[in-house]
Amino acid sequence: MYRYRLALRFAISWGGRAHSVREGALVRLTDNDGREGWGEIAPLPGFSAESLTSALASAKQIGSQLNTHEHLRGVLRHPDLACSVRSGLAQAAWQLQSSNSWSAGTAVRLQALLTGSHEQILSQARQYASEDVSVVKVKVGQGAVSDDIRLVRKVSALLPEARLRLDANRSWQPDQARRFIDGVYDSNIDYLEEPLPPGADWRRLMQQSPLPIALDETLRETGTDERVSAARVYVIKPALMGGLTVAESFIRTAVGTNKRCIISSSWESGIGMYTLLKLASGLPTEAHGLDTYRLLAGDVLRHKLPLTPPETCLPARLPSIDDIDWQFVTPA
DSSP states (O other): OEEEEEEEEEEEEETTEEEEEEEEEEEEEEOTTSOEEEEEEOOOTTTOSSOHHHHHHHHHHHHHHOOSHHHHHHHHTOTTSOHHHHHHHHHHHHHHHHGGGOOTTOEEEEOEEEOSSHHHHHHHHHHHTTTTOOEEEEEOOSSOHHHHHHHHHHHHHHOTTSEEEEEOTTOOOHHHHHHHHHHHTTSOEEEEEOOSOTTSOHHHHHHHOSSOEEESHHHHHHSSSHHHHHOSEEEEOHHHHTSHHHHHHHHHHHHHTTOEEEEBOSSOOHHHHHHHHHHHHTOTTSEEBOGGGGGBSSOSBSSOOOOOTTEEEOOSSOOOGGGBOTTTEEEO
């Protein structure tokens, strides 16, 4: 087990407060054949139920007793295991057993994340205007609806060939969401993500909205309710869902019911990105949300992954202990 602490390029708001660093842990599994697998245990403050301290304590206790693949499979099935711990252990187990099936060079499409103040978002949009970026994501819902409408229309004008994904993080009541949709629906919008808080009248909005509605947090909270069935887009965050098995289950459901499926990061370091890249490579028609990685000032890997929109590809091999940058990583 190892801990890491990475500075962000600038303060970013998530979970209701601003953050300037990302902290987490890495887990390394080895077997008697000399193989190794790496995973990331990194609860996201404001979204994860567990803290990094409690997740580390749980993982250490498990690690002190772990000795067989079957034992690990039993641990991963335990219903009380924290999501971040399950996710990190599952990543490491998958890498340990999957080095021969890693599809190096497979292409993965990426969306660009526009973040910060409205002025910063517009500045980033101007920069991307000269690049071949086809999908961008913009956070809305943090101010007046009228201001968000103006922002989206300006971004759309600056990037007329790009599809816009808009994430409201459950900020609006139904009348606000409808007013926003009325103000932007004729722009080049790909979908609107999580516009309403829990308990709001989502049914009418989903039925009437000319924009596809995407679900993120709702998938993790309810799993199979009517909203999940009615939504047209799933945003999959394995680290917050509880790992690969849960994520793959949602992906199968989406594919089987003609829904779209987007793989999205939870501010992972480079180690966590390997799993996201592998999942994203299986959904080649979509642009995936891994651009938070660009906002890390450093990484746990000595050589940062080239995750620059509009496209990347799977690295040549899975990571090893020789790839770790020890200036940011210490034994836990």
